[in-house]
Amino acid sequence: xxxxxxxxxxxxxxxxxxxxxxxxxxxxxxxxxxxxxxxxxxxxxxxxxxxxxxxxxxxxxxxxxxxxxxxxxxxxxxxxxxxxxxxxxxxxxxxxxxxxxxxxxxxxxxxxxxxxxxxxxxxxxxxxxxxxxxxxxxxxxxxxxxxxxxxxxxxxxxxxxxxxxxxxxxxxxxxxxxxxxxxxxxxxxxxxxxxxxxxxxxxxxxxxxxxxxxxxxxxxxxxxxxxxxxxxxxxxxxxxxxxxxxxxxxxxx
Amino acid sequence: xxxxxxxxxxxxxxxxxxxxxxxxxxxxxxxxxxxxxxxxxxxxxxxxxxxxxxxxxxxxxxxxxxxxxxxxxxxxxxxxxxxxxxxxxxxxxxxxxxxxxxxxxxxxxxxxxxxxxxxxxxxxxxxxxxxxxxxxxxxxxxxxxxxxxxxxxxxxxxxxxxxxxxxxxxxxxxxxxxxxxxxxxxxxxxxxxxxxxxxxxxxxxxxxxxxxxxxxxxxxxxxxxxxxxxxxxxxxxxxxxxxxxxxxxxxxxxxxxxxxxxxxxxxxxxxxxxxxxxxxxxxxxxxxxxxxxxxxxxxxxxxxxxxxxxxxxxxxxxxxxxxxxxxxxxxxxxxxxxxxxxxxxxxxxxxxxxxxxxxxxxxxxxxxxxxxxxxxxxxxxxxxxxxxxxxxxxxxxxx
Numbered sequence: 001x002x003x004x005x006x007x008x009x010x011x012x013x014x015x016x017x018x019x020x021x022x023x024x025x026x027x028x029x030x031x032x033x034x035x036x037x038x039x040x041x042x043x044x045x046x047x048x049x050x051x052x053x054x055x056x057x058x059x060x061x062x063x064x065x066x067x068x069x070x071x072x073x074x075x076x077x078x079x080x081x082x083x084x085x086x087x088x089x090x091x092x093x094x095x096x097x098x099x100x101x102x103x104x105x106x107x108x109x110x111x112x113x114x115x116x117x118x119x120x121x122x123x124x125x126x127x128x129x130x131x132x133x134x135x136x137x138x139x140x141x142x143x144x145x146x147x148x149x150x151x152x153x154x155x156x157x158x159x160x161x162x163x164x165x166x167x168x169x170x171x172x173x174x175x176x177x178x179x180x181x182x183x184x185x186x187x188x189x190x191x192x193x194x195x196x197x198x199x200x201x202x203x204x205x206x207x208x209x210x211x212x213x214x215x216x217x218x219x220x221x222x223x224x225x226x227x228x229x230x231x232x233x234x235x236x237x238x239x240x241x242x243x244x245x246x247x248x249x250x251x252x253x
Numbered sequence: 254x255x256x257x258x259x260x261x262x263x264x265x266x267x268x269x270x271x272x273x274x275x276x277x278x279x280x281x282x283x284x285x286x287x288x289x290x291x292x293x294x295x296x297x298x299x300x301x302x303x304x305x306x307x308x309x310x311x312x313x314x315x316x317x318x319x320x321x322x323x324x325x326x327x328x329x330x331x332x333x334x335x336x337x338x339x340x341x342x343x344x345x346x347x348x349x350x351x352x353x354x355x356x357x358x359x360x361x362x363x364x365x366x367x368x369x370x371x372x373x374x375x376x377x378x379x380x381x382x383x384x385x386x387x388x389x390x391x392x393x394x395x396x397x398x399x400x401x402x403x404x405x406x407x408x409x410x411x412x413x414x415x416x417x418x419x420x421x422x423x424x425x426x427x428x429x430x431x432x433x434x435x436x437x438x439x440x441x442x443x444x445x446x447x448x449x450x451x452x453x454x455x456x457x458x459x460x461x462x463x464x465x466x467x468x469x470x471x472x473x474x475x476x477x478x479x480x481x482x483x484x485x486x487x488x489x490x491x492x493x494x495x496x497x498x499x500x501x502x503x504x505x506x507x508x509x510x511x512x513x514x515x516x517x518x519x520x521x522x523x524x525x526x527x528x529x530x531x532x533x534x535x536x537x538x539x540x541x542x543x544x545x546x547x548x549x550x551x552x553x554x555x556x557x558x559x560x561x562x563x564x565x566x567x568x569x570x571x572x573x574x575x576x577x578x579x580x581x582x583x584x585x586x587x588x589x590x591x592x593x594x595x596x597x598x599x600x601x602x603x604x605x606x607x608x609x610x611x612x613x614x615x616x617x618x619x620x621x622x623x624x625x626x627x628x629x630x631x632x633x634x635x636x637x638x639x640x641x642x643x644x645x646x647x648x649x650x651x652x
Contacts, residue, residue, distance in 0.1 A: 078277050079351055100325040177277035197448040235296040245315040
C-alpha cells in the first residue's frame with residue numbers, strides 16, 4: 001500500500017488558518033511581560049547567532065517505552081510512513097538530527113527565529129511563559145506550509161541557556177529510523193547553550209503514555225562560518241514512478 | 254550487462270555522512286549492478302541515478318541508485334555532471350530495503366573512471382585527493398615539505414581523510430597505539446587548529462624510549478614540546494561522565510614529550526590540512542608510567558601538579574603548572590567525546606596525549622616561533638605525582 005504522493009504544497013493539508021498579523025501584537029505584549037518578570041538576563045543569555053551544522057551524531061539517552069509506544073512503533077513502516085519521504089518534518093528531534101544541513105538563529109527581544117535548511121523550515125518561538133504559546137504550530141516552510149509535528153513552542157532564557165518548551169505535537173516520530181513515536185501528549189524541552197565554539201542542545205521528551213522515563217537526546221553543532229542559508233527545495237521521494245518501471249506487464253504476469 | 258552481484262558485507266564509511274534515514278533504509282549487503290544510466294536526479298534530500306540492467310532473458314530491470322543530498326554534494330564541490338545518460342556503468346552500493354534500490358558507493362565507467370561521492374578516497378575528485386594524501390604521506394615520512402590541503406569540507410570529512418592518511422602511513426609507521434590532542438579550550442589554541450580542538454593518531458613507529466637521542470636532521474621543522482599523557486586502563490572511559498569516572502577508566506600517567514614536524518608549504522597550510530596530515534606527528538617520547546587511582550586525592554594531585562623542563566646541567570629552562578589554565582580531565586573528556594563522535598572507542602593500553610602544556614623549544618635555526626634550543630637535553634619533570642621524586646621523560650639531542 002502506498003500513501004498518496006505529495007509535493008511540498010500538499011503539506012498544506014496539515015495547515016491551519018493562522019493569521020500572521022496576530023504575531024507582533026501577541027509577542028510585543030509578552031515581551032513586556034517577560035521583561036518585567038526578569039526572564040531574560042541580558043548579560044547571560046547565549047549568543048546563538050550565525051549558521052550551525054550538526055557535529056557528530058545525536059546521542060540517545062536510555063529509552064524505556066510503554067506498551068502503547070511499543071505498539072505504535074510496531075505499526076511503523078519506515079519505507080511508507082517516514083514523513084521525510086514527503087518533505088515533512090517528523091518531529092523537532094528529526095530536524096535537529098539531520099546531518100550536513102545549516103541551522104541559523106535570529107534572537108530578538110521577544111522571539112527567536114530558528115531557520116533550518118532542512119525542508120526550508122522556519123520556526124518562530126515566542127519568548128515568555130506558557131501564556132505566550134500560540135494555538136497554532138510554530139513551524140512552517142518558506143512556502144508557508146505549517147507543520148504541526150513540530151508542535152507549538154515558547155521559550156525563555158535561564159542563565160546562559162535558551163530553554164524552549166513545546167506542546168501540541170501532532171503524532172509523528174521522534175526517531176524515524178526506529179519509529180520512536182510522539183503524540184499530542186508529548187512535551188519537549190530543548191536547552192541550548194554555547195560551549196566554546198560548540199552549540200550544545202539537550203532535548204528531553206516526556207510523555208507518560210509513551211515513555212517510562214524522560215527520553216533525552218544530546219546534540220552538538222559547530223559554527224560553519226557561512227552567512228548564506230540556501231534553499232533546500234525538497235523533492236518528495238516518490239518511488240511510484242520507479243516501481244512502475246519494474247511492475248509486471250501483461251506479458252509477464 | 255546482466256550482472257547482479259552480491260559482493261560482501263562490508264561498510265565504507267559513508268553512513269556517518271548520510272541522511273539519517275539512509276542508515277535504516279539500506280542494508281549492509283554490498284551489491285553491484287551493471288547497466289546503462291537512464292536518468293539522473295540531482296535533488297534534495299537524495300540525489301539518485303536510474304540504471305537499466307538487462308537480465309539473461311532480455312528483460313529490463315531498473316535500479317534506483319540513491320546518494321547524498323544535493324546540498325551535501327554541492328558543499329563538497331561534487332555535481333553529477335559526469336553521469337551522462339547512456340553511459341555503461343557498474344554501480345556498487347548498499348542493497349536497499351526497498352526492491353531494486355541501493356545506496357551508492359561507487360559507479361565505475363567502462364573506461365575505468367570511478368565516481369564515488371561519499372568515499373572521497375576513491376572518487377574521481379577523491380582519486381586526486383587519494384593521490385594528494387599519498388604524496389603528503391610520502392613527503393612527511395621522507396622529510397620533504399608537504400603541500401597544504403586546500404579543500405573546503407566539514408571537519409568530519411577531514412577526519413575521515415585523516416583515517417585514510419593513517420592507513421597510508423601505517424605500513425611505514427605502524428599500528429595505532431593512541432591519540433593526541435591540542436588546541437582545546439583548556440590550554441593553548443593555534444591558528445591552524447579547529448577552534449574547539451584537534452586530535453590525531455599516535456602510531457607505534459612514532460614512539461621513542463625515554464632518553465632516546467635525536468639528531469637535528471631527524472626533523473625539518475621539528476620542535477621539542479612538553480606534553481602530558483594518560484594510559485587507558487579499561488573501556489569504562491568510553492561512557493564515563495564524572496571526572497572520577499573518567500579517571501577510573503585510566504590506569505597511569507605517562508610522562509610524555511614529542512617532536513611534531515609541521516613542514517608544510519607555508520602558503521598552503523590550512524586547518525583541514527593539519528587534521529589530514531595527522532598534525533604532522535613525528536616522534537613521541539614516553540617515560541616510566543605512574544600508576545594512578547580513581548580518587549579525589551588523585552584528581553587533586555593531577556590538577557595541582559607542576560612541571561619543568563631542564564637541560565643536561567640540571568638548569569631549569571622553564572617551569573609551569575596546570576592550575577588556573579589547564580584542566581587535564583576536561584581535555585581527556587574532549588578527546589574521548591571527539592573520538593566517539595568519529596565512531597572510535599578507546600581501548601586499554603592506548604595512550605592519550607593531552608598536547609602542549611606550555612613549554613616548547615625549536616630544534617632548528619630560523620624558526621619564526623623562537624630561537625633554536627642549544628642544550629643537549631630536554632628533560633621534562635612532573636612534580637607532585639610521586640612521593641619519591643619527579644616523573645620524567647627525556648629527549649636527548651645528539652649534535
